[in-house]
Each structure stands twice: as structure tokens, then as C-alpha cells.
Amino acid sequence: MSKNFQHLVSTAVPIAIENIDTDQIIPARFLKATTREGFGENLFRDWRFESNDAPKKDFVLNNPIYKGEILVAGKNFGCGSSREHAAWAIADYGFKVVISSFFADIFKNNALNNFILPIQVTDEFLDKIFSAIEKDPAAKLEVDLDKQSLKIVATGEETSFDINPYKKTCLTNGYDDIDYLLSLRKEIEAYEASREFNF
């Protein structure tokens, strides 16, 4: 997993399904590993493989014409369980960006903590991306974190996206939250001392 992100031009893999929950991204029975690596092989396991492990031909990850480092999905992506394994699986598979018109809160945090950029666009722009890929699976998208812009290269259609400035800095420079929190040790101890109800 790369520990920073700035700029990316890539084709994208489309899954036009809404409410994709983290049990679909990585089913519970694959949460038993005790490291962060290797979850990519079970990404979307039950949509991707039959119960006998044969690939399901109609699933997009098994279709060689769709590839790239960007995943595009329907609204409310990543709802359900807090399992960070979902973000690890997406990163391990090789995605660096996930685009949707709406993300579940915990997933969004987990993605950012693993240097995956979640880009929220309008329903209309999401439809434009899906149409562009449907027309040409080799259609490229361009993500510029510094400018906070996302472009469909072929049509030149462009949109901006939000990211909070702290997370943007973390992503650009490869910092993580613990580095920052550890630097607050004195403030944390002072807080503890000031509390009457420090249960």
C-alpha cells in the first residue's frame, strides 16, 4: 500500500449498485487474518466467485476489459460494519481511489487512514462517469488531489470534490493520525488531570 497520494490518471472499474455494504466488500468469514495484507484476493468474494471458487463471469472484476486503480460505485458505499478490512481489501487489490455519490462515515475514515481517497460526487456526475465507462471501458479519469478536481478525460467534464484540509495533508505527505496524537501527550495528560469525572 502506497503511503501517499497526489495525482492519478487511470481507467476505472464500475459497480453501479447502491448500498454496497462492507459484508459484500469483504465477508466476515475472511476477517480472521491478523495482519493487514492479503485481503485483496477476497475483495467482493461472494459477488466475484461461486461457492466452488470458480470466477463468476458476469462480475466486473472478472471482466478483463475493466481495470484500473479507481473503483466507481453506487451511492451509500461502505455502509454497515466498521471493519477496516474492507479498506485493506480495496487497497490490497490495487485501488487508490473510490468514487461514489455518498459514503458511509466509518468507511470514509477507514479509507483515508489507509491512503485511499474517497471522492464524493453528485448523483448526476456519477451517472456521467458510469455512462463514459459504459461507452468506452478504456475511458480515463484524472484525479488531482491538490486542486481537488476529478475529470473525465475523454469528455473534459470536470467536478471538484471536498476533503478536509487535515486529511489532505496526511494523504499528500503520508502522515497518519497517531503521529499527530502522540505529539499531544502533554495536552492529554493535562486534560486528564483537569477532569473530576475521569471514569
Next chain:
Amino acid sequence: MGKTLFDKIWDSHVVVSKPGFPDAVYINTHFIHEVTSPQAFDGLRKRGIPVFRTAKTRATADHNVPTIDQHLPIKEALSRKQVEMLTTNTKEFGVELYGLGHPYQGIVHVIGPELGITLPGMTIVCGDSHTSTHGAFGAIAFGIGTSEVEQVLATQCILQYRPKRMKIEVNGKLKKGVVSKDIILYIISKISASGATGYFVEYAGEAIRSLSMEARMTICNMSIEMGARGGLIAPDETTFEYIKGREFAPKGADWDKSLAYWKTLYTDADAAFDVTLTFDAADIEPMITYGTNPGMGIGVTQHIPTLESLEDKEKPSFKKSLDYMGLEPGSGLLGKKVDYVFIGSCTNSRIEDLRMVADFVKGKKKADDVVVWIVPGSKQVEAQAKKEGIDKIFEEAGFNLRQPGCSACLGMNEDKVPAGMYCISTSNRNFEGRQGPNARTFLASPLSAAAAAITGKVTDVRELV
């Protein structure tokens, strides 16, 4: 202007607030379990740092544990390894563990409240999205990812942006046969599985106020199923009464001081919410889900929406969902045959849930071709059920009272619903594969699940009570 309960608690836990940065929020209680903690402990090892405040983290094993023969080694090697690793990690880092065989072991969101660890005014986190359960005590409680578990272990703090506030008021009185699970399934069916994303919810109104603590926990537990960061209920006499005398609850002078503080924990009359939603308890009937997210719910006598009633772009996901469930748009669920009944999970495995089911099934027999699993939320719930003779009632009805754990809620341990089978379940998620690959889940209340256990099909429990 006054403050919401949420803001009162949040403000009193902010350690550092800098413009452009998320708030560093102090965490009073951190629960961990075997699935989402190993990588966090590993992170501490890599950084060469200890757990900052060992007494503020408590561990239990719940997701992977079998619910029969718990005295034997766990059969599945990877599950066994994860549980063993929790033992090793908690020992190495000095964290208290209520592991398999311990009298306090159980589902993490059941044991916190029953041990008096969960208290009003606290901030509580756990690497599990149903941490929202603890909000029933007037605490800010929410689920976190493993990187955040590591943050809390390392610093007892977490970085978070303050969510928006939503108030959900349920007024009036519940009708016969309708319980707290129906309230929350109803709310989610009205606002959808993403209707509260970005918000922290406060539940209020007469119908909420009149609920017991355990019933309130069921409501708060499922806040995450509408996308909310968490949900809370202002503490009151019901709350204080529940906490008093519990193992780790404050005692003596500490109790008096705590109580005085807890009584300040309410939303001021002139405080503003970003959104307020109002529902009438009398409109709620026993609920059941028909689809593959918790927002896809209907009253048990109602019909699944027709394709024509949906917008074009909703249709593909809706059809995929109903194909998975083997159901037709526009059809009803009453009388639909069920194969499994699961009563358990952090949503509905407390002693009151078991009592409710026992009262209902006493003297009745389960339908022949239904498998019924009743899984208590903790060793303490199990012991109490046995003390009250509830286990005997279940036995006579042909039910199977198992041992505590997450069980068939998430298809991670041995308790899985076979492919294609229908399970009416008191758990919280009906996602594809949630209870096992290709298993089909109907979410419902313990009462509705018990009714289906007796009749062998989806039943309007109001006809039997």
C-alpha cells in the same frame, strides 16, 4: 443558546481543538474484541509504544466463538488463532480480558452495560459499528476502524470531526405486540439505510422514555443501520436504577457525585438540532425486512413495494436484492415459510429479550421443520436465564439455548444459516451473505421471531398475544 446532550458530552471531552484539524477527543472507555484488534496491537509493537491507559480498555472474545461446547478448543484453526492472539496481546500489553470461560465473557455490547462499565456522560468506542448500543445510557458511543483502535490504545484519544445532530422523536404509546425492535426497524424503513449518515442521533419522546434500558439499547444499537455515527438517549431514573449496584458502577460517595453529574445530562430546551424527525408510536406495527439492507422493511401485514413504485435508478439494486431473497416485488410475507429462527446478537440477546420470548412460548411447541437457536448475550445472561428456569421453558418448546457469542449474526463462527434458507433473525443486518453464504435473512423483533418459531412461517404476532 442551550446545548444538545451530544454537544455537552463532546465539549467536555475535547482535549485539543485546532482550526483545520479534527478534534482530539478523550475516550473514557474502550472495548476491544478479537477481530479488529490484532493489527492495532501489531502497530503498537512496530512503533515500540505501550497501551497508554491500560485500565480504560477491556477485552472480550465474541465474534469467533462457538456457542456450544465452549470448554473445548475452538475447532476452526483461524478462529482459534484470533482468540488466542487476543489472550497473548492483552497479557503482553496489560489489558483486562474477559475471555472464553470467564464469568463476564459475552458480546462486547452486552457486557459493558451489564457490568456497570458503561455510564452516562462517557465517551465510548470499540472496533465494532454496534458500539452505538451504549448510547442508551446517555453516552457518546460509536464504532471505529482498526487504525482508530490503535490511536486509542496509544493515546486514549481519537481524532474526529464533530457530526451534525439529529433528533428523532417517537411520541405516543406502542400497540400490543409491538416492541422496541419494531420502533427502530420502522424508523430505518422510513429514512433509509443512509438517512442519518453524518449525524449523531438523540432519541426522545414518550415512546422512547417509557422503554426499559435493555429496550433502549436495542434502539441505539441499530442507529448505525441508518448510517448515523451513533445514537443516544438522555439518562433518567430508569437509567440510574439500572446502573445502581452493578459490578463496576460507582459506589458510596462516588455514586452520589456521579448521580448529581448525570442529572445535568440532557438537551437544553433552547438547543438546536440540524434535523428533527417525528414519528407516532401508534403507526408502528410488528416490522419485518424483505431485502438486503435494514432500510428495506415493512409492517408484517404489508406488501413489498412494486417495481413501478420505484425510481428507475433504484430498480437494479432493488431487483438484485429481491432476486437474492427469492421474493417477488408486490408480494406479502405473511405465511412465508421460515427454516431457521435466530434469537440473539448485540441487538436482542439480553435477559429481557429471553424473558419476552419465554413468556410467549411457554406451553407452546416449535414447528417441526424449523431450527431455533437462542443465543444469550453473555455468561451472566445465560446464568440468569437458568436461574429463572427460562432454559427449561425453551427446552419444552423444543428450542436450543446455546452459549454466549455473536453467533449467527455474522457468519464468522460455526453458526451459519445454510445457502438458500430463510432465517427470521433478531440481529441487525440482512446483508447478502451476512448469516452465511447465500443465507436469506428477515430481521424482526424477538416476539415476531418467537411467533415464527411456533408456526414455522412469518406470522403476525398480534394474533397470538
